[in-house]
Amino acid sequence: MSTTEPSDVLLGPADIRELASALGVRPTKQRGQNFVIDANTVRRIVRTAGVREDDVVVEVGPGLGSLTLALLEAADRVVAVEIDDVLASALPATILARLPGRVTRFSLVHSDAMRVDTLPEEPTALVANLPYNVAVPVLLHMLDRFPTIERTLVMVQAEVADRLAAAPGNKVYGVPSVKANWYAEVKRAGSIGRNVFWPAPNVDSGLVSLVRRDPPETTATKAEVFAVVDAAFAQRRKTLRAALAGWAGSPAVAEAALVAAGISPQARGEALTVEEFARIAEAKAQS
Numbered sequence: 316m317s318t319t320e321p322s323d324v325l326l327g328p329a330d331i332r333e334l335a336s337a338l339g340v341r342p343t344k345q346r347g348q349n350f351v352i353d354a355n356t357v358r359r360i361v362r363t364a365g366v367r368e369d370d371v372v373v374e375v376g377p378g379l380g381s382l383t384l385a386l387l388e389a390a391d392r393v394v395a396v397e398i399d400d401v402l403a404s405a406l407p408a409t410i411l412a413r414l415p416g417r418v419t420r421f422s423l424v425h426s427d428a429m430r431v432d433t434l435p436e437e438p439t440a441l442v443a444n445l446p447y448n449v450a451v452p453v454l455l456h457m458l459d460r461f462p463t464i465e466r467t468l469v470m471v472q473a474e475v476a477d478r479l480a481a482a483p484g485n486k487v488y489g490v491p492s493v494k495a496n497w498y499a500e501v502k503r504a505g506s507i508g509r510n511v512f513w514p515a516p517n518v519d520s521g522l523v524s525l526v527r528r529d530p531p532e533t534t535a536t537k538a539e540v541f542a543v544v545d546a547a548f549a550q551r552r553k554t555l556r557a558a559l560a561g562w563a564g565s566p567a568v569a570e571a572a573l574v575a576a577g578i579s580p581q582a583r584g585e586a587l588t589v590e591e592f593a594r595i596a597e598a599k600a601q602s
Contacts, residue, residue: 324388324413325354326381331513334379334409338401350378351444353511357385363504363522364442364468366390373438373461375428375453376446378402380409386442387417394422394434428453432460441467447516450475451491458498458525459537467525468504476503476521488585489551493544496589497537499525531589535596540589543596547584555587555595556580563599572599 326334331352335341351357360382366372366389377383377395379402386393387410397403403425411418422435429452441457441464450471458464471479474487479495480503481488495501507520530537546562547555555578556570563569570580575598578591 325357325384326352326379327354328352328513331379331381334405338405340379340401349444349447349512349514349516351381351511352513354385356507356511357382360442360468360470360522361385361389363524364440365466366440366442370439371436372440372442373434373457373464375441375443375457377406378444380406380413382442382444383410383421384413387414387421390440392420392422392436394424394436394438396424396426396428396431398425398427400425429456434461437461437463439463439465441469444470447472447475451479455494455498458495462527465527467499469523469525470507470520471523473506473519473521476523479523483586483588486585490544490548493589493592494541495525497530497540499527501525531593533593533597535593535600539596539600540593543592543599544584547587547592551584554581554583558584559595568599568602572602575602
């Protein structure tokens, strides 16, 4: 570990602005960038994530390195995935300057997270302040591609956090809720105010915890199950008999699959668990 005092390791508001200015960086809405400028917040994220000293943590969108430094203090290794050319080129120097004793424990993957299929090491945890505009697809991609990720804690827009953690019957329960549940137990893990970011976003943020579990036992493939989910919520106000007609080929075939799965054709997608969606997919495949 570096001999640098802990209080000097993490980035504060002045450090962030100084770094950004030196790099000519302005956070862009296009990439949903909001940099965390509060050291207490990043330490809280690491603590809430339960990062252990034997963890290999993957971080998506490290930005200027606020959370990266806090993760490196706690984990065995950190792999950061950054798409931005300027930010990616600057991050190793920030690590070297702030935590020289941990620099060999840091790896950078300069890429779009949605295109990442391999990492230098198998990650055991995912901890990230995800860009607002791609949070759900990036999260689902990482969980799908890296089954070794046991624990995840992501900071996302509060509305997205609510959707991810929603239970069946909740008005915001939908595609993200069901698909996240395929991979993990999902729950809200706290709220984050606007003033810890630069620039301050127009919305609040939330923490979401995901603990890996086995997917539902089914003979249907994940793709088959997700196709049912997509169809059910594409017309969420309709009954499943009507909403799944296109997916099944006709309302009658949809009804037959629903009855075979033990689900009322008059039910709506927002009432179903991921296990029930799997039963529908399985029933259709067997018909």
